[in-house]
Amino acid sequence: MIEVMGRYFANGAGENPFLLIGNPANKRTLGLQAARSKLGLAPAIELSYEQLLKRTIYIQDVLRTFAGFEEIIILIDAPGEDKAVERELIAWGAPDQSGDDVFWSAGSLPDSISIAAEEARGLPLEHGRIYYPAQWYRGYCRFLAAVHREVKALKMAVRWVNSPGSIASMFDKRSCWQLLSRHGLLMPALPAPSGTIGSYDSLQAAIAASGMNRLFIKLACGSGAAGVIAYQINPRTGEELAVTTIGIEERAGSYSFYNTGLLRRYSERSDIRRMIDWVCSEGAHIERWIEKDSIFSKSFDVRQLVVKGQACHTVLRLSRTSIINLHLRNERRTDADQLLSAEVMQAVKHTAEAALRAFPGSFAAGVDVLVHRGSGRTYAIDINPFGDLLYGAEYEGMNTHEWQMRQLLRKD
Ligand SMILES: Nc1ncnc2c1ncn2[C@@H]1O[C@H](COP(=O)(O)OP(=O)(O)O)[C@@H](O)[C@H]1O
Numbered sequence: 001m002i003e004v005m006g007r008y009f010a011n012g013a014g015e016n017p018f019l020l021i022g023n024p025a026n027k028r029t030l031g032l033q034a035a036r037s038k039l040g041l042a043p044a045i046e047l048s049y050e051q052l053l054k055r056t057i058y059i060q061d062v063l064r065t066f067a068g069f070e071e072i073i074i075l076i077d078a079p080g081e082d083k084a085v086e087r088e089l090i091a092w093g094a095p096d097q098s099g100d101d102v103f104w105s106a107g108s109l110p111d112s113i114s115i116a117a118e119e120a121r122g123l124p125l126e127h128g129r130i131y132y133p134a135q136w137y138r139g140y141c142r143f144l145a146a147v148h149r150e151v152k153a154l155k156m157a158v159r160w161v162n163s164p165g166s167i168a169s170m171f172d173k174r175s176c177w178q179l180l181s182r183h184g185l186l187m188p189a190l191p192a193p194s195g196t197i198g199s200y201d202s203l204q205a206a207i208a209a210s211g212m213n214r215l216f217i218k219l220a221c222g223s224g225a226a227g228v229i230a231y232q233i234n235p236r237t238g239e240e241l242a243v244t245t246i247g248i249e250e251r252a253g254s255y256s257f258y259n260t261g262l263l264r265r266y267s268e269r270s271d272i273r274r275m276i277d278w279v280c281s282e283g284a285h286i287e288r289w290i291e292k293d294s295i296f297s298k299s300f301d302v303r304q305l306v307v308k309g310q311a312c313h314t315v316l317r318l319s320r321t322s323i324i325n326l327h328l329r330n331e332r333r334t335d336a337d338q339l340l341s342a343e344v345m346q347a348v349k350h351t352a353e354a355a356l357r358a359f360p361g362s363f364a365a366g367v368d369v370l371v372h373r374g375s376g377r378t379y380a381i382d383i384n385p386f387g388d389l390l391y392g393a394e395y396e397g398m399n400t401h402e403w404q405m406r407q408l409l410r411k412d
Pocket residue numbers: 188216218222223224225226228287288289290291292301322323324325368370381382
């Protein structure tokens with residue numbers, strides 16, 4: 001029996017401690033604990049993001065209580081859906097806050113898109129509003145770097161489920177694109193070299209030079225379709241259309257941007273310019289719009305989980321729109337292998353596994369794979385370090401958490 005933070009943990013004989021950095025009581029934490037209990041494993045020791053960020057607990061103190069164990073496994077789970085954590089991460093990324101920027105490759109953080117740490121801690125966090133995404137990401141990178149450094153300094157035998165560095169790089173769509181290209185994956189073409197489009201006007205210049213009229217414009221470190229724009233322009237008439245989750249609100253001459261949780265269509269240039277300028281100022285990843293294949297007259301993409309290098313749970317996402325995230329109330333199917341041909345399924349799985357090989361520090365991630373209509377070519381367009389929340393999906397009779405726990409314990 002070991003006491004950690006006033007609670008007692010009894011691991012089974014020969015069982016190593018399992019630490020979970022997450023938001024306690026969140027559905028993800030509950031799902032993981034349920035899986036451990038079902039497999040007869042001791043509960044994961046929960047370390048809350050909030051406490052770690054506020055420095056009311058230190059990971060080193062917790063690890064020290066486990067000195068003598070053969071190995072300690074640490075799983076860093078998603079930081080989302082918690083206001084206190086969001087405020088702290090923005091504060092950690094503040095220009096007046098020092099931090100280790102070893103995982104942050106996005107360059108400087110201009111004043112126009114940043115706030116001081118104190119201000120960040122007082123943010124009201126209105127529902128849906130997207131606050132300082134670049135600063136948030138820098139804060140998250142700093143947190144990951146701090147945890148990594150503190151754990152390393154102890155020189156204990158620690159196994160990361162996903163290493164802090166792999167999580168940081170998966171979060172940045174620009175560095176993912178570069179890394180996956182370097183690993184030989186086919187990626188959607190870019191209208192201009194990564195990072196060179198800084199505004200609506202430079203986007204238009206890139207469109208004119210590349211001839212690409214249909215593009216996906218994304219907040220480089222967004223997720224859950226926040227800050228994603230499916231954009232097209234008619235080169236003959238100059239007519240534009242932007243389909244996006246972004247909502248714009250004007251208050252006293254300044255604009256804020258929301259994730260509306262629904263898709264909106266914009267055709268007014270002034271709106272489109274405003275939102276593209278904003279996404280570009282926070283850091284954009286802009287790539288060719290891949291025409292997705294369809295079934296039942298709906299476009300689809302595939303969320304493919306890969307655990308220990310092997311593709312496992314699959315969720316097919318279907319939609320009449322171009323942005324297919326599940327919380328946008330799109331249809332989900334867990335019987336992809338009955339709906340897609342064996343050939344397509346195999347290509348999807350190979351692509352997802354190849355994508356994970358670019359992240360040797362990652363044990364489990366969910367890859368969004370697009371299948372190009374006509375050619376059947378597959379593209380890994382989004383790598384989600386926390387992409388395992390796939391309700392109803394089973395592989396070898398296990399849900400995603402059970403399968404990961406089982407694979408982690410396998411000794412080969
Ligand atoms: N290049 C693209 N071509 C076509 N559809 C895309 C492209 N990029 C993204 N999408 C669609 O938009 C959705 C959201 O984009 P994604 O890169 O996965 O961002 P997020 O991290 O917000 O999920 C994808 O699931 C996919 O359906």
